[in-house]
Amino acid sequence: MLTFILKRMCLMFIVILGVTMMTFLIMHFTPGDPAEMIAMARYGVDDLTQEDIEWIRVQEGLDAPLHIQYIKWLNHAIHGDLGCSLINGQPVLSEILVRFPATIKLAAVSMLVALIIAIPVGIISATRQYSLTDNVSMMGAMLGVSMPNFWLGLLLILLFSVHLGWFPVCGYGGFEYIILPALTLGTGMAAITTRLTRSSMLEVLRQDYIRTARAKGLSEKVVISKHALKNALIPIVTVIGMQFGRVLEGAVIIETIFAWPGIGKLLVDSIYARxxxxxxGGVLFVAVIFVIVNLVVDISYTYLDPRIRYEGVK
Amino acid sequence: MTLLGIRNLKVYFYSEDGMVRAVNDVDLDIGEGETLGIIGETGCGKTILGLSILRLLSENTKVEGRILYKGEDLLKLSEDEMRKIRGKEIAMIFQNPLSSMNPVLTVGTQVAEPVELHQHLDNQNAKEKVIEMLKSVRIPLPSKRVNEYPHEFSGGMRQRAMIAMGLICMPSLIIADEPTTGLDVTTQAQIVELMKEVLKDSGTSMLLITHDLGVAAELCDHMAVMYPGEIVEYADVRNIFKNPKHPYTRGFLDSLPGRGLKPIPGISPSLINIPEGCKFHPRCSYATGRCKKERPQMKKVGEKHFVRCFLYD
Incomplete structure (x- = not known):
């Protein structure tokens, strides 16, 4: 297991390196002179001079060739220094660490919402294939998949905050603040996971070992919960790992809509300000989290499926 | 004493291609301690016959007739009552033990389930019972192997574990569906030996479903030859081999490597398009006009020897 984890760490490093390179390139190819944008953000548009812009360009190392800029940044990053914000001079890392708990909280609650809906509904759908319950939940899932979540977020705000006044419109605070954003992020994921749970369960229920379990006289409840579910969970767990990436991605929009002070909102604000x-720093951080979550998923397979054993360890 | 009596059993279901008549008017009796073999080619409905006894077929399958177990009609029992029969009174051993065992549960857990369920043993007692059972089916190091998963077992060991799973509650009847198919020849021989022994020791009756005449000859007292959905000949083992009556049984025997390896001309009909009259007539060299129109009835041709053929009218 240790060799497996070490190997995966090496691969993770390559993935993360690729991510930072891509971000770097994309950032520098976006239209607009970064030095000018930063100068505007710092000194305002009115009394901006060409000298100020040039001064910032030299000051922030933006005059060096791209690859030199990248290597410089990388060298610092490896030593744990993500630099300082170009706008307000705060260290990037501390800013991210302040925002990070909010995003994790939102992501975790959204995933919880998704799983609480998806797994029971998926199982019921599979055990009553083509019944009314099945058709209704599959229609719901279709709706959930096709709805863009920023739109759903706005609808939820309209209904529950503006008309009914049950929850605050936006902001960060107690439990009541997290419900709407988590619901928004969670439903999309629940929809996909429900469909997957259903099809995975249907597949498992056709297997010979389910018939063996029934032949022992086990009740349908035990057959489903003990014999079928653990097998059906294997593909579901894979997708949950990848869905986590989608949650982080969705958080960028949802945090903006709900003014949730997480990394997503931080990223959007930073992109506007160049x-x-x-x-x-933010993208690097998110990439690291995503890769770690997927490593955890891979390790959890060994607990779900005893046939999977990573090299060298039984 | 008759343990299981099957009367006029019909099993059919609808598929996209039409109605599948898997079992047609089957009558069979299994006595206490007796082993009855159902012999037939792949696709003749013998597995469906076995599954219909435990009512393990899917809900859209229609089962008609009577299946009398100790005088009680299993087809009339509620699902809850049926669950008390499964695994406890009648157990089933499936073919292909790899796919028939749950890959994510240990062998010990799976073998223990019937006793935990039907005899309400706690974990510790069930585990002891499982180890004892694994020992009796000759699985080496049983106390270590209970904690292993099916994929860590060899094919033969898995089938031994399946047998242990079937026998653990001391059922009165075992339905064994191709228990040796997919095993190599030496392992087959060991499994047959083992089954012979455990059946003798426990006095359990068995319905053996197989296409392997060698296995059937070793294990069975009586044999029923099945040809698309119906029994065409029933006799004790000696008569089936020494004195086969039905042209299909003769053809089946002649196709054995030891008896000339002669194939039966034509192919066995699908369960959707079963021929009128005698179902074997398109492939039968003795067929007459009557065979095409009229369905022959079971005819007694000797002591406990019945055949469904107009040749013996």
């Missing part, structure tokens, strides 16, 4: 250091 705060390269902050964008680069």
């Amino acid at each position: 705060d390269f250091a902050m964008i680069q």
Whole structure:
């Protein structure tokens, strides 16, 4: 298991390197002179001079060739220094660490919402294939998949905050603040996971070992919960890992809509301001989290499926 | 004493291509301690016959007739009552033990389930019972192997574990569906030996479903030859081999490597398009005009020897 984890760490490093390179390139090819944007953000548009812009360009190292800029940044990053915000001079890392708990909280609650809906509904759908319950939940899932979540978010705000006044419109605070954004993020994921749970369960229920379990006289409840579910969970767990990436991605929009002070909102604000250091740091951080979650998923397979054993360890 | 009596059993279901008549008017009796073999080619409905006894077929399958177990009609029992029969009174051993065992549960857990369920043993007692059972089916190091998963077992060991799973509650009847198919020849021989022994020791009756005449000859007291959905000949083992009456049984025997390896001309009909009259007539060299129109009835041709053929009218 240790060799497996070490190997995966090497691969993770390559993935993350690729991500930072891509972000760096994309950032520098976006239209607009970064030095000018930063100068505007710092000194305002009115009394901006060409000298100020040039001064910032030299100051922030934006005059060096791209690859030199990248290597410089990388060298610092490897030593744990993500630099300082180009706009307000705050260290990037501390800014991210302040925002990070909010995003994790939102992501975790959204996933929880998704799983609480998806797994029971998927199982019921599979055990009553083509029944009314099945058709209704599959229609619901279709709706959930096709709805863009920023739109759903706005609808939820309209209904529950503006008309009914049950929850605050936006902001960060107690439990009541997280419900709407988590619901928005969670439903899309629940929809996909429900469909997957259903099809995975249907596949498992056709297997010979389910018939063996029934032949022992086990009740349908035990057959489903003990014999079928664990087998059906294997593909579901894979997708949950990848869905986590979608949650982080969705958080960028949802956090903006709900003014949720997480990394997503931080990234959006930084992109508007062309705060390269902050964008680069934020994307790196999100990529690391995503890769770690997927490593955890891979390790959890060994607990779900005893046939999977990673090299060298039984 | 008759343990299981099957009367006029019909099993059919609808598929996209039409109605599948898997079992047609089957009558069979299995006595206490007796082993009855159902012999037939792949696709003749013998597995469906076995599954219909435990009512393990899917809900859209229609089962008609009577299946009398100790005088009680299993087809009339509620699902809850049926669950008390499965695994406890009648157990089933499936073919292909790899796919028939749950890959994510340990062998010990799976073998223990019937006793935990039907005899309400706690974990510790069930585990002891499982180890004892694994020992009796000759699985080496049983106390270590209970904690292993099916994929860590060899094919033969898995089938032994399946047998242990079937026998653990001491059922009165075992339905064994191709228990040796997919095993190599030496392992087959060991499994047959083992089954012979455990059946003798426990006095359990068995319905053996197989296309392997060698296995059937070793294990069975009586044999029923099945040809698309119906029994065409029933006799004790000696008569089936020494004195086969039905042209299909003769053809089946002649196709054995030891008896000339002669194939039966034509192919066995699908369960959707079963011929009128005698179902074997398109492939039968003795067929007459009557065979095409009229369905022959079971005719007694000797002591406990019945055949469905107009040749013996």
